[in-house]
Amino acid sequence: MSTMTALTDRTATAGEPPVDVADAVPRRHPWRWVSAAVVLVLAAQLAHLLVTNPRFQWRVVLRYFNAESVVRGMGTTLLLTVIAMAVGIVLGVLLAVGRLSRNPLIRSLSGLYVWFFRGTPALVQLIFWYNLSQLVTRLSLGIPFGPSFISADTNTLITPMLAAILGLGLNEAAYMAEIIRGGLLSVEQGQVEAAQALGMTRLRTLRRIVLPQAMRFIVPPTGSQVINMVKATSLVSVIAMADMLYTVQAIYNRTFQTIPLLIVACIWYLIITSILYVGQSFIERRYSRGATRQAPRSFLDFLKIRRTPPPVVDRTEHTA
Amino acid sequence: MTEQKQPLLRARGVRKHFGNLQVLNGIDLDVYPSEVVVLLGPSGSGKSTFLRCVNHLEELDGGSITVDGELVGYTRRGGRVHELSDRAIAVQRRSIGMVFQQFNLFPHLTVLRNITESPIGVLGEPRARAVEHARELLARVGLADKADAYPRQLSGGQQQRVAIARALAMRPKLMLFDEPTSALDPELVGEVLATMRGLAADGLTMIVVTHEIGFAREAADRVVFMEGGVIVEQGTAREVLETPRNPRTRAFLSRFLDD
Ligand SMILES: Nc1ncnc2c1ncn2[C@@H]1O[C@H](COP(=O)(O)OP(=O)(O)OP(=O)(O)O)[C@@H](O)[C@H]1O
Ligand SMILES: [Mg+2]
Secondary structure, eight states, rough: HHHHHHHHHHHHTTTOOOOOOGGOOOOHHHHHHHHHHHHHHHHHHHHHHHHHHHGGGGHHHHHHHHHHHHHHHHHHHHHHHHHHHHHHHHHHHHHHHHTOOOHHHHHHHHHHEEEEEHHHOOOHHHHHHHHHHGGEEEEEEESSSEEEEEEEHHHHSSSSHHHHHHHHHHHHHEEEEEEHHHHHHSHHHHHHHHHHHHTTTTTHHHIIIIIIHHHHHHHHHHHHHHHHHHHHHHGGGGTTTOOHHHHHHHHHHOOHHHHHHHHHHHHHHHHHHHHHHHHHHHHHHTTTTTSSOOOOOOOHHOOOSOOOOOOOOOOOOOOO | GGGGGGEEEEEEEEEEEEEEEEEEEEEEEEEEETTEEEEEOOTSSSHHHHHHHTTTTEEEEEEEEEETTTTSSEEETEEEEEEEOOOHHHHHHHHHEOOOOOOOTTSSOOOHHHHHHHHHHTTTHHHHHHHHHHHHHHHHTTTTGGGSOOOSSSOOOHHHHHHHHHHHTTTOSSEEESSSSTTTTHHHHHHHHHHHHHHHEEEEEEEEOOOOHHHHHHHHEEEEEEEEEEEEEEEEIIIISOOOSSSSHHHHHHHHHTO
């Protein structure tokens, strides 16, 4: 209190009116203008190159962009991404919980899985599943070392699609397990104790308290994994699956229009990954509820690029 | 008067160690229904550990704890004592509320959902009833208008009062408070202690670990002084705080009475 009065007194004696920063001159940013100019020039050069260099063959790009086989290839790529990611996430959650389990057998088996599937190349795993029939000729379901109920020829059972799902999905699970485990570990132990003190079982604590909070740490790296997967599915061209890359390769092997067709593939990949990127932002927003003191932002705020004033948080005290 | 009733909590020879450190060295304590027991003691004397043993957040090494006639964490079957399953322990914890030093509210849920989560999910209360009860409790801790806020938007004192409401929503028979005001700025301590005094007056059975001697003097039916994992002295607030018999109690209290 006494310091306050002292300060006010001093300003008052200086004879100046009290300062109000509301109409202060904003800080200047000359280097932003300089760098913007540089970027603009570079962009213009790039655009010039893209338009004037005839070897890009934009007409070919345009012709094949929505060719039926290309679109179908994209469909395969997307389907594979969705299924492989689903396998990866579901199995990844189980493995992550397994690695944090109190049961030592489950803990080491989960660790062993992650060690193996992360430690060998996805491409090798893919080819391995595709060629499983060389290792075991028949697969059957039944009592171990006893009679079997169903059995099938490995070659007919493991289609290229199934090999692709196993190869990409099981590999992805190992990475997702580590991402999810990291997320679970980032939630404070006090949260678990509070949940248990309220009579929640371990499973309920995980589902309702720990996992939703861990999501904030799990979603961003998972977004990267999905985008990686969109591109990693191109590995399946080695097992003759007609995904995006395989389809354009098939075309340019025939027509020798390599560059324009690769551009077609790149544009498609970029479109898909851009959509995924926006999707990720929405999921992140959903799981950031309560994470900061700021009130959650709405969909409209998200679309506005201009700076919005910070939301006002009601901090009025109400004492009993 | 309380002496004729059965104790709500009965601890017998409770022992607990971490590594080489014997933290609890045979704790015997009875707490009767509607009694408010304040646990005092220097840092590291095992107060938190004892509270955590009461709702089995820590496993005992030896001795036993009974709440309302039920052995905590174990069951007697065929002349032997068996460890209970996680699920059965979770059921036991429903009737024992706990308030933590760091509040431990669930930051991803609104204040209202923090309070209704367990009554709905664990006790299976209908949502409408749970919400109504939660609003009553919020009014009781003076936060009726904060139902839709997220915990991080509240002050520490408000958060701790929500944590108290959350524990009360389970209608516990026994409430444990582990230094509920230690993480608070001095000007926020009063509002939490006022809430707790209200609960004591309503007849809730409470075990409170605190360094607030004033609260002990006003609200405690009994003050228990712990040191080195044993109970050194216990009695009414007046006996223990005004005329401590044990020299170690006296040494501990002298630090508080100076100011
Ligand atoms: N999980 C643990 N692992 C190892 N040591 C522990 C653990 N929990 C508690 N301890 C030790 O046990 C002793 C008693 O701890 P406890 O938290 O019960 O003390 P306290 O009386 O509550 O002290 P304070 O007043 O500082 O909270 C301390 O020396 C502490 O370091
Ligand atoms: Mg403590």
